[in-house]
Amino acid sequence: MAETNTVQHPILWIHGEALGPANPVLLAHPDRPAVFVFDDELINGAGLSLKRLGFLYECLLELPVTLRRGAVAAEVLGFARRHQADGVVTSAAVDPRFVAICAAISAELPLVVLPLEPFVALEAGDLKRFSRYWRRAEPLVWDQFSPPEPGPNS
């Protein structure tokens, strides 16, 4: 993956794991063209119902983003060419499809992947059962909680 400062005129690839205005990509580059691609292979392969597509569409209408459909990497690269971009910026995702799409994009253009704020900053460890994960994670989450100071009448 490319470093952030190697890309001066990127386009932004918005994907289905970050459809909010707090997407770090939109915050970092508010003036750059952004695109979302409805992934035909995923939609047809999984047999997604109209409800799911409608929900995504409504989320997207609130964001400054061009909407496309088709093969994701090809559409993102086509969008980049139309805007004479020198790179692509996106946000991290968990879906394994993301890795393959990123590989196809970065074969042609520098790709910067911005991290999302984690729920808990936890190093990799035992995930065999939730209880083992939670034993390590729970104290870290609650470290961030400070009960309100009691008021004068309480």
Next chain:
Amino acid sequence: MQSGDSLPEPTKELSWPSDPDDLPRRLAGRAELQTTLQQLFANASGELSPIVGGWAAAQKQLAALDPGAYGRSRNHLGGAVTRLSPYIRHGVLGLAAVRDAVLARITRRLEGEKLINELGWRDYWQRLWQQLGDSIWEDQEPLKTGHPAASYAAELPADIAAAQTGLACMDAFIDELVSTGWLHNHARMWLASYVVHWRRVRWQAGARWFLQHLLDGDPASNNLSWQWVASSFSHKPYVFNRANLERFGAGVHCEGCAAARRCPFEASYEALEQRLFAMPPSPRRR
């Protein structure tokens, strides 16, 4: 967050030129959105959900968050659940932002523990997905039901897909799943247990079906929860009985159910486990 015909207002005009093949951003209302999507995605079945997507809708849902009430009532179908899952799944709201909203709204740790714990489950499933990749579609462990994996049907039976099982509870859950794209977690568990254990269907068929419909459909949370029910990601299969469903389902399903007198869920847990599973004999003592 549910509403009638209004669509989110596009936040601003795009500051770059459009292309003839771009999908439309100017739509008069939800009816036009539905028609447009039907034309664009002819294979996508059904209609829009009454649940509206978007940041504004998510904010309204977040404003209604009551961590204490959630902790007390979340297992009941009518409980104070958050309904934030579709927005979290698609990153309209980040999990960290929801965590902060919970922590800001409570005065004592106890009030927020259950909800924080559930957010932890979401994080856990995502971490596992990162680790396991597409193998979340495969059994993580052997089933503990005593039945060989091959004895489970590969496809979802037609009466289940059509909400015509004849069981009022299951048909109501299926109707809600298909028409709204959302189901209470307890209903998901009951329905999944019915599909896998009573109907002996592979969990993958049920998981794929849920992902077609659930607005929060996330392969990690969904598949690994189905595996938890099936027992390929837990120590034993998850089953429920009629008393459990009546207690947490407010008893609304059984009244008037055509199958109430021959209810397949009416039994003790011991009897159900004996009926549904072929547990291997305990290991011999040496």
